[in-house]
Amino acid sequence: MHELSIAENIVEIIHQHVDEDRLRDVRAVGVKVGTYSGVVADSLEFSYQAITAATPLEQSFLALEQISFVVECEECNQKLINDDGVTQCSSCGSFKTKIISGRELQVKDIELEDVKKELV
Amino acid sequence: MSVLTIERKVLEKNDDVARRNRELFAQHKLFVINLVSSPGSGKTSLLEQTLKHLNGSLRIAVVEGDVQTDFDAQRVAKFNVPVVQIVTNGGCHLEAKLVHDALANFDLKKVDLLVIENVGNLVCPANYDLGEAMKVVVVSTTEGDDKPLKYPGMFHHASVLIVNKIDLVPYVNSNPEVIKQNALRINPALKIFETSCTTTKGIPEWCEWLRSQTKVRDGSK
Numbered sequence: 001m002h003e004l005s006i007a008e009n010i011v012e013i014i015h016q017h018v019d020e021d022r023l024r025d026v027r028a029v030g031v032k033v034g035t036y037s038g039v040v041a042d043s044l045e046f047s048y049q050a051i052t053a054a055t056p057l058e059q060s061f062l063a064l065e066q067i068s069f070v071v072e073c074e075e076c077n078q079k080l081i082n083d084d085g086v087t088q089c090s091s092c093g094s095f096k097t098k099i100i101s102g103r104e105l106q107v108k109d110i111e112l113e114d115v116k117k118e119l120v
Numbered sequence: 121m122s123v124l125t126i127e128r129k130v131l132e133k134n135d136d137v138a139r140r141n142r143e144l145f146a147q148h149k150l151f152v153i154n155l156v157s158s159p160g161s162g163k164t165s166l167l168e169q170t171l172k173h174l175n176g177s178l179r180i181a182v183v184e185g186d187v188q189t190d191f192d193a194q195r196v197a198k199f200n201v202p203v204v205q206i207v208t209n210g211g212c213h214l215e216a217k218l219v220h221d222a223l224a225n226f227d228l229k230k231v232d233l234l235v236i237e238n239v240g241n242l243v244c245p246a247n248y249d250l251g252e253a254m255k256v257v258v259v260s261t262t263e264g265d266d267k268p269l270k271y272p273g274m275f276h277h278a279s280v281l282i283v284n285k286i287d288l289v290p291y292v293n294s295n296p297e298v299i300k301q302n303a304l305r306i307n308p309a310l311k312i313f314e315t316s317c318t319t320t321k322g323i324p325e326w327c328e329w330l331r332s333q334t335k336v337r338d339g340s341k
């Protein structure tokens with residue numbers, strides 16, 4: 001599995017959006033993970049913790065949002081959650097369907113702790 | 121707390137390089153397939169049969185991806201075609217950058233068809249675009265007919281399914297029709313071929329189709 005390199009990509013993206021002196025303030029990093037993104041959630045979280053340990057990002061963590069595999073049927077217009085990956089419409093049996101979601105792997109947002117005012 | 125909304129694809133770096141590869145392929149009017157399967161389904165065997173059948177009529181180059189060894193590249197080199205072996209050293213899939221670097225070894229002007237044999241793995245290569253025109257997934261009759269239902273991700277991304285080792289059907293508990301039906305439930309648009317690399321059954325049909333695809337994209341060469 002390649003969760004380690006995925007975690008490295010995520011760290012790189014964080015670095016592109018957060019100034020170096022604010023990395024310590026990063027907390028939840030929202031990531032959308034589709035059922036068929038090819039990524040195992042636990043393993044990704046573990047990899048992220050491992051590579052950010054003892055770095056300015058050590059207090060940050062991944063907040064994974066699982067995205068179901070959804071197809072839309074062009075015959076009966078229903079949207080169906082088919083987490084088994086089947087694209088055939090489970091309602092009318094049609095094969096004329098479109099994949100709506102379930103393959104995403106995206107950094108959605110980055111949460112930052114507000115800078116603490118220095119005590120005078 | 122403040123929140124930065126960014127919406128960035130985690131694999132965008134790979135996608136960017138894949139896009140550049142695709143532009144390069146288009147520029148040289150090159151048809152490129154990405155061969156994927158579980159370990160041992162017969163990707164290299166299919167490639168050997170394809171080279172035997174098409175060598176001379178199409179100019180073919182090969183990129184081999186394996187976790188370790190250059191055995192597959194050695195098998196392909198016997199056909200006197202340009203071949204580069206990528207050793208991923210543990211990596212479970214090829215990435216666009218690895219393919220991009222490998223391309224430097226070819227004179228792309230002199231190639232009609234590029235075959236990239238990915239690392240034997242039915243999960244990870246699905247999500248890494250290499251810049252290919254299409255993914256071709258090989259399933260063999262010894263793997264269990266439920267393979268497509270167990271690994272849907274790869275079948276979503278593939279354009280062609282090759283059911284290989286059909287010579288073994290009498291000896292294993294397999295029904296190629298079931299493999300095909302299962303695959304079509306995952307992706308009804310799949311173009312399907314049945315092949316045997318030992319008897320060569322189905323190889324001519326596959327090769328003719330491959331030739332037609334290469335021509336369609338390359339009227340001028």
Ligand SMILES: Nc1nc2c(ncn2[C@@H]2O[C@H](COP(=O)(O)OP(=O)(O)OP(=O)(O)O)[C@@H](O)[C@H]2O)c(=O)[nH]1
Binds near residue numbers: 159316
């Ligand atoms: N009987 C039979 N054996 C086959 C056929 N195709 C391949 N094999 C055998 O299956 C084994 C694996 O074939 P390869 O071509 O090396 O498979 P591969 O997918 O390239 O394997 P990796 O690159 O290691 O993932 C070899 O022993 C082949 O001789 C076939 O159509 N029929």
Ligand SMILES: [Mg+2]
Binds near residue numbers: 163164165192237
């Ligand atoms: Mg091989």
Ligand SMILES: [Zn+2]
Binds near residue numbers: 073074089093094
């Ligand atoms: Zn329907």
